[in-house]
Amino acid sequence: MHIGPEKADLARTGKEVEELERQLQASRERLQLIEQAANIGIFEWNIQSGRITWTREAELLYGLEPGSFGGTFAAWEAGVHPDDLPQARAQVLEAVEKQSNLDIQFRVIWPADGSIHWIYAKGCTFYDERREPLRMVGINIDITERKKYEEDLYFMGQRLRLFAESGAIGVIFSDVYGGISYANDAFLKLIGYTRAEFNEKRIRWTDITPPEMRLHDQLETAEARQKDDPRLYEKQYIRKDGSRVDVLISYLLMGERREQGIAFALDITAHKRLERQKDEFIGVVSHELRTPVTSLKIFAQVLGKRFSNAGDHQNAALLAKMDAQIDKLTRLIADLIDVTRMEAGKLELHETDFDLCLLLDEILEEMQRTTTRHTFLKEGGLEKTVRADRDRIGQVLTNLLSNAIKYSPYADTIIVRTSTDGEQAIVQIQDFGVGIPCEKQQQIFQRFYRVGEKHLDTISGLGLGLYISAEMIRRHGGDIWFESEPGHGSTFSFRIPLQRKEQRAGQQE
Amino acid sequence: MSKRIMIADDNAGIVEAVKMMLEDEGYAVDTTLSGTDVKNLSGDLPAVLVLDIWMAGEDGRDICKFLKAQDTTRHLPIILFSAHKDLPQIAHEAGADDFLLKPFDIDDLLEKVERLMP
Numbered sequence: 001m002h003i004g005p006e007k008a009d010l011a012r013t014g015k016e017v018e019e020l021e022r023q024l025q026a027s028r029e030r031l032q033l034i035e036q037a038a039n040i041g042i043f044e045w046n047i048q049s050g051r052i053t054w055t056r057e058a059e060l061l062y063g064l065e066p067g068s069f070g071g072t073f074a075a076w077e078a079g080v081h082p083d084d085l086p087q088a089r090a091q092v093l094e095a096v097e098k099q100s101n102l103d104i105q106f107r108v109i110w111p112a113d114g115s116i117h118w119i120y121a122k123g124c125t126f127y128d129e130r131r132e133p134l135r136m137v138g139i140n141i142d143i144t145e146r147k148k149y150e151e152d153l154y155f156m157g158q159r160l161r162l163f164a165e166s167g168a169i170g171v172i173f174s175d176v177y178g179g180i181s182y183a184n185d186a187f188l189k190l191i192g193y194t195r196a197e198f199n200e201k202r203i204r205w206t207d208i209t210p211p212e213m214r215l216h217d218q219l220e221t222a223e224a225r226q227k228d229d230p231r232l233y234e235k236q237y238i239r240k241d242g243s244r245v246d247v248l249i250s251y252l253l254m255g256e257r258r259e260q261g262i263a264f265a266l267d268i269t270a271h272k273r274l275e276r277q278k279d280e281f282i283g284v285v286s287h288e289l290r291t292p293v294t295s296l297k298i299f300a301q302v303l304g305k306r307f308s309n310a311g312d313h314q315n316a317a318l319l320a321k322m323d324a325q326i327d328k329l330t331r332l333i334a335d336l337i338d339v340t341r342m343e344a345g346k347l348e349l350h351e352t353d354f355d356l357c358l359l360l361d362e363i364l365e366e367m368q369r370t371t372t373r374h375t376f377l378k379e380g381g382l383e384k385t386v387r388a389d390r391d392r393i394g395q396v397l398t399n400l401l402s403n404a405i406k407y408s409p410y411a412d413t414i415i416v417r418t419s420t421d422g423e424q425a426i427v428q429i430q431d432f433g434v435g436i437p438c439e440k441q442q443q444i445f446q447r448f449y450r451v452g453e454k455h456l457d458t459i460s461g462l463g464l465g466l467y468i469s470a471e472m473i474r475r476h477g478g479d480i481w482f483e484s485e486p487g488h489g490s491t492f493s494f495r496i497p498l499q500r501k502e503q504r505a506g507q508q509e
Numbered sequence: 510m511s512k513r514i515m516i517a518d519d520n521a522g523i524v525e526a527v528k529m530m531l532e533d534e535g536y537a538v539d540t541t542l543s544g545t546d547v548k549n550l551s552g553d554l555p556a557v558l559v560l561d562i563w564m565a566g567e568d569g570r571d572i573c574k575f576l577k578a579q580d581t582t583r584h585l586p587i588i589l590f591s592a593h594k595d596l597p598q599i600a601h602e603a604g605a606d607d608f609l610l611k612p613f614d615i616d617d618l619l620e621k622v623e624r625l626m627p
Binding site: 287290291292293294295296297298299301302305306326330334337338341348350 | 520522523525526527529530533592594595597598611612613614615
């Protein structure tokens with residue numbers, strides 16, 4: 001009767017074994033899942049027999065078909081990149097000998113496609129009571145992605161450092177409030193401080209910016225916080241010795257709050273000095289030209305009057321022509337002076353309220369005297385007065401009309417349209433002339449630019465008219481644009497605010 | 510009534526041309542190339558002074574202000590003339606009676622002189 005309990009015990013043991021096996025199976029499956037999910041390969045190296053067993057995942061990490069691993073140390077060696085093998089092998093043997101944990105990285109080459117993968121291996125060795133190594137158990141993980149990322153990061157850092165230290169361009173890491181967390185040697189050289197002084201004084205870029213340029217900086221940084229494209233403009237820094245250095249600055253903001261940024265500053269002092277010299281030269285030349293032209297004009301007129309008074313109308317007419325040519329010369333000189341002053345930022349507008357249509361009529365009357373071929377056709381109307389610099393707007397009209405005449409030598413009509421959209425006065429001047437070649441349309445508002453077609457070489461001018469006109473309109477808070485079809489003519493248009501003062505005050509608030 | 514006009518400009522070419530033109534119209538013309546001469550005007554004053562703003566070494570604006578501040582010359586009509594584009598502003602600030610932008614039409618100068626003639 002004591003079989004029962006035994007049987008019962010056996011039955012229970014059987015159940016327990018079954019349960020244990022089920023649990024073992026479950027944990028094996030869990031392990032396998034982890035292995036698969038984490039791309040972890042497990043190895044076991046029986047050091048006594050030399051036999052190595054790999055899990056399926058371990059084989060996959062080496063690019064081997066499941067079950068095809070040779071199971072020997074040499075088979076492992078065969079998979080390792082030859083450049084990394086000597087060190088990896090030495091590290092494994094050292095870990096065994098010194099009873100330390102294995103913790104190494106090496107590359108493997110997949111036999112199928114020759115691709116290279118980074119493996120991270122970690123393992124520990126078990127020893128018998130005589131401290132003889134029995135086996136090593138460990139894992140392999142593919143760290144190719146991480147390695148690639150680290151490498152990219154390293155190269156990126158390296159590139160950035162090389163770039164920052166290249167010497168030609170000043171580089172700062174800064175914030176929009178004026179703080180500078182890093183400045184390279186080129187930047188320090190630019191502003192004339194040593195690194196020690198720079199660090200000690202905790203120099204802020206706002207402190208070394210001339211007061212009159214801070215507002216512009218503020219506007220630019222505000223813009224930079226809105227948009228992703230880099231800011232690029234010219235400014236000055238005050239050097240340690242109080243002198244100023246002209247720089248071309250460019251920066252990009254980053255981060256969620258867009259307060260931090262990287263800025264580049266290029267020393268353009270020499271370039272600016274040359275530009276100033278050139279502008280001064282043009283200024284002096286223009287003034288020096290004006291003086292003789294003034295007396296020339298008086299003499300021509302005095303002579304003309306003398307001929308008229310003596311009844312010699314033929315010679316008087318000749319002198320009138322001479323006077324007209326002197327006026328042309330005067331306008332060319334005036335253009336040169338305008339450009340010089342615009343570039344130097346010294347051009348001022350003298351605004352008054354005036355009737356734009358009346359001005360247009362005056363200018364049309366003047367222009368009609370310069371052409372016998374063309375008639376001007378006025379369309380639309382504008383009853384409101386505008387607030388602007390009357391002389392300057394007159395100059396723009398003269399420029400656009402003389403261009404229309406100049407570039408439509410075979411047409412006989414020029415249409416002049418005026419209108420308003422309620423807030424702005426719009427003037428459009430349409431000619432039926434040569435038009436502007438498509439590839440030239442980008443450049444026509446540039447200074448010294450002329451529509452340089454071979455057969456148009458006979459058309460004279462300095463190429464300053466449109467540049468000056470665009471600048472004048474821009475300074476009035478308006479804009480200028482054109483449509484043109486080569487061979488069919490061009491329409492130049494501009495618009496200026498009817499009431500500029502109020503609008504400008506409104507924008508400043 | 511005196512029809513004497515004084516021209517002050519440091520450029521001899523302009524002085525000569527303006528003198529010729531005014532003389533053709535029947536005016537008597539005094540000329541000077543020096544600002545100091547203009548400042549020292551006293552006693553027998555011209556009817557109108559035509560003054561350049563860039564006198565060698567002296568600023569026509571200062572001369573104009575100086576003359577307008579003296580009891581003896583306060584009523585002397587002054588026309589500032591210059592190639593300076595901001596001349597209207599400058600003339601106003603200096604207290605000049607009129608201005609003329611170089612280069613100019615002689616009829617404009619004649620008209621201005623005529624109008625300022627006492």
